[in-house]
Amino acid sequence: MDNPLENQIQELKRKGVKATVARRAVLEVLLEGPSHQSADDIATKVSSRYPEIHLSTVYRTLETLEGIGAIDHVHLGHGRAVYHLGDEPHQHLVCDRCGSVTEVPNEIFSPLNETLSKRYGFHLRRNHFAVLGRCSSCENSTSQTSVRTYG
Amino acid sequence: MDNPLENQIQELKRKGVKATVARRAVLEVLLEGPSHQSADDIATKVSSRYPEIHLSTVYRTLETLEGIGAIDHVHLGHGRAVYHLGDEPHQHLVCDRCGSVTEVPNEIFSPLNETLSKRYGFHLRRNHFAVLGRCSSCENSTSQTSVRTYG
DNA sequence: CTGCTTGCAAATAGTTTGCACGTTC
DNA sequence: GAACGTGCAAACTATTTGCAAGCAG
Numbered sequence: 001m002d003n004p005l006e007n008q009i010q011e012l013k014r015k016g017v018k019a020t021v022a023r024r025a026v027l028e029v030l031l032e033g034p035s036h037q038s039a040d041d042i043a044t045k046v047s048s049r050y051p052e053i054h055l056s057t058v059y060r061t062l063e064t065l066e067g068i069g070a071i072d073h074v075h076l077g078h079g080r081a082v083y084h085l086g087d088e089p090h091q092h093l094v095c096d097r098c099g100s101v102t103e104v105p106n107e108i109f110s111p112l113n114e115t116l117s118k119r120y121g122f123h124l125r126r127n128h129f130a131v132l133g134r135c136s137s138c139e140n141s142t143s144q145t146s147v148r149t150y151g
Numbered sequence: 152m153d154n155p156l157e158n159q160i161q162e163l164k165r166k167g168v169k170a171t172v173a174r175r176a177v178l179e180v181l182l183e184g185p186s187h188q189s190a191d192d193i194a195t196k197v198s199s200r201y202p203e204i205h206l207s208t209v210y211r212t213l214e215t216l217e218g219i220g221a222i223d224h225v226h227l228g229h230g231r232a233v234y235h236l237g238d239e240p241h242q243h244l245v246c247d248r249c250g251s252v253t254e255v256p257n258e259i260f261s262p263l264n265e266t267l268s269k270r271y272g273f274h275l276r277r278n279h280f281a282v283l284g285r286c287s288s289c290e291n292s293t294s295q296t297s298v299r300t301y302g
Numbered sequence: 303c304t305g306c307t308t309g310c311a312a313a314t315a316g317t318t319t320g321c322a323c324g325t326t327c
Numbered sequence: 328g329a330a331c332g333t334g335c336a337a338a339c340t341a342t343t344t345g346c347a348a349g350c351a352g
Contacts (some may be wrong), residue, residue: 008259017325017331018325018326018327018330018331018332019326019329020325020332020333021325021333022332022333023332038316039316039317040316042200042316048303052334053333053334054333054334054335055333055335056317056318056319056333056334056335056336057334059316059317059318060318060332060333061332061333063318064332068212075226075280079315079316079341079342080315080316081316084251091307093267094275095272096276096311102271103271104267104270104271108263108266108267108270109263111254111262111263111266112259112260112262112263115259115262116244116255116259116284119175119255119259120244120253120255120286120287121286121287121290122244122246122253122285122286122287123284123285123290124282124283124284124285125284125285126333129226129281129282129283130280131275131280132275132276132280133267133273133274133275133276134274134276135272135273136271136272136273139272139274155341168304168306169350169351169352170307170351171306171351172308172350173307174307189341190341190342191340191341203308203309203319204308204309205308205309205310206342207309207310207311207342207343207344208307208308208309210341210342211307211308211343212307212308215307226324231340231341232341232342241333257307268306
Protein backbone atom coordinates (compact mmCIF):
# COMPACT_ATOMS: atom_id res chain seq x y z
CA MET A 1 0.00 0.00 0.00
CA ASP A 2 1.84 3.08 -1.11
CA ASN A 3 -1.10 5.38 -1.54
CA PRO A 4 -0.09 8.24 0.70
CA LEU A 5 -3.65 9.24 1.50
CA GLU A 6 -4.54 5.75 2.63
CA ASN A 7 -1.36 5.59 4.68
CA GLN A 8 -2.38 8.74 6.48
CA ILE A 9 -5.86 7.36 7.07
CA GLN A 10 -4.41 4.18 8.50
CA GLU A 11 -2.29 6.31 10.76
CA LEU A 12 -5.39 8.07 12.02
CA LYS A 13 -7.08 4.82 12.87
CA ARG A 14 -3.95 3.51 14.51
CA LYS A 15 -4.01 6.53 16.79
CA GLY A 16 -7.65 5.93 17.60
CA VAL A 17 -8.95 8.93 15.68
CA LYS A 18 -12.01 8.56 13.51
CA ALA A 19 -11.54 8.79 9.76
CA THR A 20 -14.15 11.33 8.75
CA VAL A 21 -14.84 13.01 5.44
CA ALA A 22 -13.40 16.30 6.68
CA ARG A 23 -10.17 14.67 7.78
CA ARG A 24 -9.82 12.84 4.52
CA ALA A 25 -10.44 16.03 2.59
CA VAL A 26 -7.91 18.06 4.53
CA LEU A 27 -5.28 15.38 4.12
CA GLU A 28 -6.01 15.20 0.39
CA VAL A 29 -5.44 18.91 0.00
CA LEU A 30 -2.23 18.80 2.01
CA LEU A 31 -0.94 15.85 0.01
CA GLU A 32 -1.70 17.52 -3.28
CA GLY A 33 0.32 20.54 -2.23
CA PRO A 34 1.70 23.14 -2.29
CA SER A 35 3.47 21.97 0.80
CA HIS A 36 2.65 24.99 2.92
CA GLN A 37 -0.92 26.21 3.01
CA SER A 38 -2.91 28.40 5.35
CA ALA A 39 -6.06 27.21 7.05
CA ASP A 40 -7.98 29.42 4.72
CA ASP A 41 -6.29 28.08 1.58
CA ILE A 42 -7.08 24.58 2.72
CA ALA A 43 -10.67 25.39 3.58
CA THR A 44 -11.24 26.95 0.17
CA LYS A 45 -9.98 23.91 -1.66
CA VAL A 46 -11.77 21.52 0.63
CA SER A 47 -15.07 23.25 0.21
CA SER A 48 -14.80 23.33 -3.56
CA ARG A 49 -15.23 19.56 -3.34
CA TYR A 50 -17.23 19.25 -0.16
CA PRO A 51 -19.11 22.53 0.17
CA GLU A 52 -20.64 21.57 3.48
CA ILE A 53 -17.27 21.44 5.24
CA HIS A 54 -16.93 24.57 7.26
CA LEU A 55 -13.82 26.63 7.94
CA SER A 56 -14.12 25.97 11.65
CA THR A 57 -14.10 22.25 10.96
CA VAL A 58 -10.93 22.69 8.97
CA TYR A 59 -9.36 24.41 11.96
CA ARG A 60 -10.48 21.64 14.25
CA THR A 61 -9.25 19.03 11.84
CA LEU A 62 -5.87 20.69 11.55
CA GLU A 63 -5.67 20.78 15.31
CA THR A 64 -6.43 17.08 15.51
CA LEU A 65 -3.96 16.16 12.82
CA GLU A 66 -1.33 18.21 14.54
CA GLY A 67 -2.15 16.52 17.80
CA ILE A 68 -1.28 13.10 16.41
CA GLY A 69 1.84 14.44 14.74
CA ALA A 70 0.61 14.04 11.17
CA ILE A 71 1.10 17.71 10.41
CA ASP A 72 2.73 20.80 11.83
CA HIS A 73 2.28 24.51 11.49
CA VAL A 74 4.58 27.50 11.25
CA HIS A 75 4.00 31.21 11.50
CA LEU A 76 5.53 32.73 8.43
CA GLY A 77 4.39 36.28 8.71
CA HIS A 78 2.18 38.48 10.77
CA GLY A 79 -1.00 36.72 11.44
CA ARG A 80 -1.46 33.71 9.29
CA ALA A 81 -0.02 30.29 10.00
CA VAL A 82 0.69 27.68 7.36
CA TYR A 83 0.33 23.95 7.76
CA HIS A 84 2.45 21.19 6.29
CA LEU A 85 2.76 17.45 6.50
CA GLY A 86 5.05 16.33 9.26
CA ASP A 87 7.75 14.77 7.15
CA GLU A 88 11.34 15.43 8.19
CA PRO A 89 11.89 18.29 10.55
CA HIS A 90 12.99 21.44 8.81
CA GLN A 91 13.20 25.16 9.30
CA HIS A 92 11.77 27.87 7.13
CA LEU A 93 13.70 30.74 5.66
CA VAL A 94 11.31 33.49 4.76
CA CYS A 95 12.32 36.43 2.64
CA ASP A 96 11.53 39.83 4.10
CA ARG A 97 10.90 41.26 0.73
CA CYS A 98 9.28 38.80 -1.66
CA GLY A 99 7.89 36.39 0.93
CA SER A 100 9.44 33.31 -0.63
CA VAL A 101 9.89 30.36 1.69
CA THR A 102 12.82 27.99 1.53
CA GLU A 103 12.91 24.85 3.59
CA VAL A 104 16.21 23.78 5.03
CA PRO A 105 16.97 20.60 6.95
CA ASN A 106 17.31 20.89 10.71
CA GLU A 107 20.93 19.70 10.64
CA ILE A 108 21.96 23.12 9.44
CA PHE A 109 20.98 24.36 12.86
CA SER A 110 22.95 21.80 14.85
CA PRO A 111 26.03 23.97 15.38
CA LEU A 112 23.82 26.82 16.57
CA ASN A 113 21.99 24.45 18.82
CA GLU A 114 25.26 23.36 20.40
CA THR A 115 26.36 26.90 21.00
CA LEU A 116 23.06 27.90 22.54
CA SER A 117 23.04 24.81 24.60
CA LYS A 118 26.54 25.38 25.98
CA ARG A 119 26.19 29.06 26.60
CA TYR A 120 22.60 29.40 27.64
CA GLY A 121 21.40 25.91 28.43
CA PHE A 122 18.80 26.44 25.74
CA HIS A 123 17.75 23.68 23.38
CA LEU A 124 16.25 24.42 20.00
CA ARG A 125 13.07 22.60 19.55
CA ARG A 126 10.38 23.67 17.26
CA ASN A 127 10.41 25.36 13.92
CA HIS A 128 7.37 27.19 14.82
CA PHE A 129 8.52 30.58 13.78
CA ALA A 130 10.25 31.31 10.59
CA VAL A 131 13.74 32.65 10.21
CA LEU A 132 13.55 36.00 8.46
CA GLY A 133 16.05 37.44 6.03
CA ARG A 134 16.65 38.16 2.38
CA CYS A 135 16.65 35.55 -0.33
CA SER A 136 19.33 35.61 -3.00
CA SER A 137 17.23 37.18 -5.74
CA CYS A 138 16.09 40.00 -3.52
CA GLU A 139 19.55 40.54 -2.11
CA ASN A 140 20.89 41.04 -5.63
CA SER A 141 18.18 43.03 -7.29
CA THR A 142 16.21 46.13 -6.59
CA SER A 143 13.27 45.15 -8.74
CA GLN A 144 10.23 43.54 -7.24
CA THR A 145 10.44 39.79 -7.70
CA SER A 146 7.58 37.59 -6.71
CA VAL A 147 9.19 34.19 -6.84
CA ARG A 148 7.70 31.68 -4.47
CA THR A 149 10.20 29.05 -3.47
CA TYR A 150 7.41 27.51 -1.39
CA GLY A 151 7.66 23.88 -2.19
CA MET B 152 22.29 65.38 28.93
CA ASP B 153 22.15 61.74 29.89
CA ASN B 154 18.48 61.53 30.65
CA PRO B 155 17.44 58.67 28.40
CA LEU B 156 13.89 59.92 27.98
CA GLU B 157 15.09 63.33 26.87
CA ASN B 158 17.55 61.71 24.51
CA GLN B 159 14.75 59.79 22.89
CA ILE B 160 12.66 62.95 22.60
CA GLN B 161 15.55 64.77 20.97
CA GLU B 162 15.83 61.89 18.56
CA LEU B 163 12.17 62.28 17.64
CA LYS B 164 12.59 65.94 16.90
CA ARG B 165 15.75 65.30 14.95
CA LYS B 166 13.74 62.95 12.76
CA GLY B 167 11.05 65.56 12.27
CA VAL B 168 8.46 63.81 14.40
CA LYS B 169 6.37 65.79 16.85
CA ALA B 170 6.98 65.19 20.54
CA THR B 171 3.50 64.57 21.87
CA VAL B 172 2.28 63.45 25.26
CA ALA B 173 1.43 60.00 23.95
CA ARG B 174 4.89 59.51 22.50
CA ARG B 175 6.54 60.66 25.68
CA ALA B 176 4.36 58.36 27.73
CA VAL B 177 5.06 55.29 25.59
CA LEU B 178 8.79 55.96 25.69
CA GLU B 179 8.64 56.38 29.47
CA VAL B 180 7.00 53.00 29.87
CA LEU B 181 9.47 51.32 27.55
CA LEU B 182 12.41 52.91 29.34
CA GLU B 183 11.13 51.85 32.74
CA GLY B 184 10.91 48.27 31.57
CA PRO B 185 10.53 45.37 31.54
CA SER B 186 12.38 45.41 28.28
CA HIS B 187 9.77 43.50 26.31
CA GLN B 188 6.17 44.57 26.59
CA SER B 189 3.09 44.01 24.50
CA ALA B 190 1.06 46.88 23.09
CA ASP B 191 -1.57 46.09 25.64
CA ASP B 192 0.87 46.07 28.56
CA ILE B 193 2.14 49.43 27.45
CA ALA B 194 -1.32 50.88 26.96
CA THR B 195 -2.37 49.78 30.42
CA LYS B 196 0.59 51.46 32.07
CA VAL B 197 0.30 54.54 29.92
CA SER B 198 -3.34 55.01 30.70
CA SER B 199 -2.83 54.62 34.42
CA ARG B 200 -1.01 57.94 34.17
CA TYR B 201 -2.76 59.50 31.20
CA PRO B 202 -6.21 57.92 31.12
CA GLU B 203 -7.20 59.73 27.95
CA ILE B 204 -4.54 57.97 25.87
CA HIS B 205 -6.27 55.29 23.89
CA LEU B 206 -4.98 51.86 22.93
CA SER B 207 -5.19 52.73 19.26
CA THR B 208 -2.96 55.72 19.89
CA VAL B 209 -0.46 53.44 21.57
CA TYR B 210 -0.46 51.24 18.47
CA ARG B 211 0.03 54.24 16.23
CA THR B 212 2.76 55.56 18.48
CA LEU B 213 4.57 52.25 18.46
CA GLU B 214 4.34 52.22 14.69
CA THR B 215 5.82 55.69 14.50
CA LEU B 216 8.61 54.89 16.92
CA GLU B 217 9.39 51.76 15.00
CA GLY B 218 9.42 53.77 11.80
CA ILE B 219 12.22 55.99 13.04
CA GLY B 220 14.13 53.03 14.42
CA ALA B 221 13.70 53.92 18.07
CA ILE B 222 12.03 50.62 18.86
CA ASP B 223 11.44 47.20 17.35
CA HIS B 224 8.97 44.42 17.82
CA VAL B 225 9.14 40.65 17.91
CA HIS B 226 6.52 37.94 17.81
CA LEU B 227 7.16 35.75 20.77
CA GLY B 228 4.17 33.53 20.66
CA HIS B 229 0.91 33.05 18.91
CA GLY B 230 -0.67 36.37 18.45
CA ARG B 231 0.87 39.00 20.58
CA ALA B 232 3.92 40.98 19.66
CA VAL B 233 6.25 42.61 22.16
CA TYR B 234 8.06 45.87 21.71
CA HIS B 235 11.50 46.83 22.92
CA LEU B 236 13.90 49.72 22.60
CA GLY B 237 16.14 49.40 19.61
CA ASP B 238 19.44 48.99 21.40
CA GLU B 239 21.83 46.39 20.08
CA PRO B 240 20.42 43.80 17.71
CA HIS B 241 19.63 40.55 19.42
CA GLN B 242 17.60 37.42 19.01
CA HIS B 243 15.05 35.98 21.37
CA LEU B 244 15.07 32.47 22.71
CA VAL B 245 11.63 31.60 23.91
CA CYS B 246 10.91 28.56 26.01
CA ASP B 247 8.16 26.32 24.71
CA ARG B 248 7.13 25.41 28.15
CA CYS B 249 7.47 28.27 30.61
CA GLY B 250 7.49 31.12 28.12
CA SER B 251 10.68 32.67 29.45
CA VAL B 252 12.55 34.88 27.03
CA THR B 253 16.33 35.09 26.85
CA GLU B 254 18.07 37.66 24.71
CA VAL B 255 21.23 36.64 22.95
CA PRO B 256 23.52 38.86 20.88
CA ASN B 257 23.28 38.52 17.14
CA GLU B 258 26.91 37.39 16.85
CA ILE B 259 25.84 33.97 18.03
CA PHE B 260 24.05 33.64 14.74
CA SER B 261 26.96 34.61 12.52
CA PRO B 262 28.15 31.08 11.78
CA LEU B 263 24.60 30.07 10.86
CA ASN B 264 24.32 33.13 8.71
CA GLU B 265 27.45 32.16 6.81
CA THR B 266 26.23 28.66 6.21
CA LEU B 267 22.83 29.80 5.00
CA SER B 268 24.44 32.38 2.88
CA LYS B 269 26.80 29.91 1.20
CA ARG B 270 24.34 27.14 0.70
CA TYR B 271 21.13 28.98 0.00
CA GLY B 272 22.13 32.53 -0.78
CA PHE B 273 19.97 33.54 2.15
CA HIS B 274 20.93 36.36 4.51
CA LEU B 275 19.58 36.54 8.03
CA ARG B 276 18.10 39.86 8.71
CA ARG B 277 15.55 40.49 11.31
CA ASN B 278 14.85 39.05 14.69
CA HIS B 279 11.25 39.36 14.11
CA PHE B 280 10.27 35.91 15.10
CA ALA B 281 11.54 34.18 18.14
CA VAL B 282 13.60 31.04 18.24
CA LEU B 283 11.65 28.39 20.10
CA GLY B 284 13.04 25.69 22.32
CA ARG B 285 13.44 24.64 25.91
CA CYS B 286 15.17 26.67 28.56
CA SER B 287 17.55 25.00 30.97
CA SER B 288 15.17 24.84 33.93
CA CYS B 289 12.42 23.27 31.89
CA GLU B 290 14.79 20.88 30.21
CA ASN B 291 15.88 19.59 33.58
CA SER B 292 12.67 19.52 35.53
CA THR B 293 9.23 18.14 35.12
CA SER B 294 7.60 20.58 37.49
CA GLN B 295 5.89 23.68 36.21
CA THR B 296 8.24 26.62 36.56
CA SER B 297 7.05 30.09 35.81
CA VAL B 298 10.33 31.96 35.68
CA ARG B 299 10.39 34.90 33.34
CA THR B 300 13.88 35.62 32.08
CA TYR B 301 12.35 38.54 30.23
CA GLY B 302 14.78 41.34 30.85
C1' DC C 303 -2.84 78.60 11.46
C1' DT C 304 -1.98 74.20 9.13
C1' DG C 305 -1.05 69.71 9.19
C1' DC C 306 0.27 65.99 11.95
C1' DT C 307 -1.97 63.50 16.00
C1' DT C 308 -5.38 61.67 18.67
C1' DG C 309 -10.03 59.79 20.69
C1' DC C 310 -13.52 57.01 19.75
C1' DA C 311 -16.18 53.76 17.47
C1' DA C 312 -16.38 50.58 14.27
C1' DA C 313 -14.06 47.35 11.01
C1' DT C 314 -10.84 43.65 10.11
C1' DA C 315 -8.17 39.18 10.11
C1' DG C 316 -7.44 34.94 12.00
C1' DT C 317 -8.90 31.72 15.01
C1' DT C 318 -11.84 29.59 18.72
C1' DT C 319 -16.03 28.04 20.99
C1' DG C 320 -21.01 26.64 22.49
C1' DC C 321 -24.56 24.01 21.20
C1' DA C 322 -27.66 20.94 18.86
C1' DC C 323 -27.44 17.69 15.29
C1' DG C 324 -24.97 14.12 12.40
C1' DT C 325 -21.67 10.30 11.69
C1' DT C 326 -18.25 6.65 12.75
C1' DC C 327 -17.09 2.51 14.91
C1' DG D 328 -26.24 3.54 20.36
C1' DA D 329 -22.42 5.92 22.59
C1' DA D 330 -18.84 8.85 21.82
C1' DC D 331 -16.87 11.61 18.93
C1' DG D 332 -17.18 15.03 15.03
C1' DT D 333 -19.42 18.82 12.52
C1' DG D 334 -22.26 23.09 10.92
C1' DC D 335 -23.41 27.36 12.12
C1' DA D 336 -23.45 31.50 14.52
C1' DA D 337 -21.39 34.09 17.60
C1' DA D 338 -17.33 35.30 20.49
C1' DC D 339 -12.59 36.56 20.84
C1' DT D 340 -7.85 38.58 20.37
C1' DA D 341 -4.78 41.52 18.30
C1' DT D 342 -4.63 45.15 15.39
C1' DT D 343 -6.14 48.73 11.99
C1' DT D 344 -8.85 52.52 10.11
C1' DG D 345 -12.20 56.62 9.15
C1' DC D 346 -13.44 60.72 10.78
C1' DA D 347 -13.97 64.84 13.37
C1' DA D 348 -11.71 67.40 16.86
C1' DG D 349 -7.07 68.73 19.23
C1' DC D 350 -2.43 70.24 19.67
C1' DA D 351 2.60 71.01 18.22
C1' DG D 352 5.57 73.76 15.74
